[in-house]
Amino acid sequence: MSEALTFWLLAALALAGAVAVVFSRDALRLVLGLGAFLLAVAGLYAYYGMGFLAAAQVFVYVGGVLVLVLFALLLLARDGGGRLLAEGRFDLSAAAVGLGLTVVLGVTLRDLTPPAALGASADLGGTLLGPMLPAFELLGVLLLAALVATLVVVGGGERS
Amino acid sequence: MSASPITLLCTVLFGLGVYGTLARRDLVAVLACVEVMLGAASVQLVAFAHAAKVIGSGQAFALVLLVLAAAEACVGLGLVLATVKRAGTQRVDELTEVRG
Numbered sequence: 446m447s448e449a450l451t452f453w454l455l456a457a458l459a460l461a462g463a464v465a466v467v468f469s470r471d472a473l474r475l476v477l478g479l480g481a482f483l484l485a486v487a488g489l490y491a492y493y494g495m496g497f498l499a500a501a502q503v504f505v506y507v508g509g510v511l512v513l514v515l516f517a518l519l520l521l522a523r524d525g526g527g528r529l530l531a532e533g534r535f536d537l538s539a540a541a542v543g544l545g546l547t548v549v550l551g552v553t554l555r556d557l558t559p560p561a562a563l564g565a566s567a568d569l570g571g572t573l574l575g576p577m578l579p580a581f582e583l584l585g586v587l588l589l590a591a592l593v594a595t596l597v598v599v600g601g602g603e604r605s
Numbered sequence: 606m607s608a609s610p611i612t613l614l615c616t617v618l619f620g621l622g623v624y625g626t627l628a629r630r631d632l633v634a635v636l637a638c639v640e641v642m643l644g645a646a647s648v649q650l651v652a653f654a655h656a657a658k659v660i661g662s663g664q665a666f667a668l669v670l671l672v673l674a675a676a677e678a679c680v681g682l683g684l685v686l687a688t689v690k691r692a693g694t695q696r697v698d699e700l701t702e703v704r705g
Contacts, residue, residue, distance in 0.1 A: 490651055506671075521685070536628035592679050
């Protein structure tokens with residue numbers, strides 16, 4: 446019973462955070478909503494027994510990406526000046542697309558039962574985090590180098 | 606195993622993200638809405654992995670998704686900063702250089 450309560454509390458937190466991200470007019474509230482959403486996602490990971498993933502989610506997202514978004518908002522406020530965010534407005538066609546996609550996804554996924562065993566992907570996971578671990582880690586280093594290079598190319602061109 | 610409530614939740618979250626991505630006019634807000642969509646898809650993936658009793662590989666997949674999403678946020682925010690520096694605006698509807 447308390448397990449179901451945990452799930453519904455996490456679901457409510459995720460929904461509230463997502464609603465805050467989509468509809469808030471204030472930049473800081475948007476970031477706080479994103480934080481609540483990401484924490485709820487981490488909680489859902491833990492609820493499904495994936496503790497490592499939940500910890501990684503908290504470290505990478507709540508600790509990293511959220512701070513990055515905050516820094517971006519800070520820089521934008523300095524660069525652009527004035528209000529941080531345009532006021533939210535209701536967009537009918539966007540609502541139609543979002544609602545339609547929700548219905549399509551809901552109908553598609555409703556009767557979908559996951560396969561009993563995913564042998565190939567289990568092998569992939571074992572391989573990726575087993576004998577291929579050094580390559581996997583090197584991939585992370587490569588990704589980091591690519592990110593730094595992108596930021597240098599995009600942002601470091603001109604200084605005035 | 607109750608797969609239905611989590612599927613419903615993820616579907617609604619994804620729809621919310623789609624709406625926000627299309628309706629928001631601020632570049633950072635659009636990026637945040639994309640993050641919501643990615644999170645919804647990731648939670649659905651994890652729920653399916655849990656239902657199929659493949660915790661290990663499900664976790665590995667979701668971890669790869671997490672790293673890719675972090676990289677996407679990093680590059681996206683860099684592009685937003687560069688765009689604002691270059692065009693002087695962060696409103697999506699004011700960026701009309703390639704409008705047909």
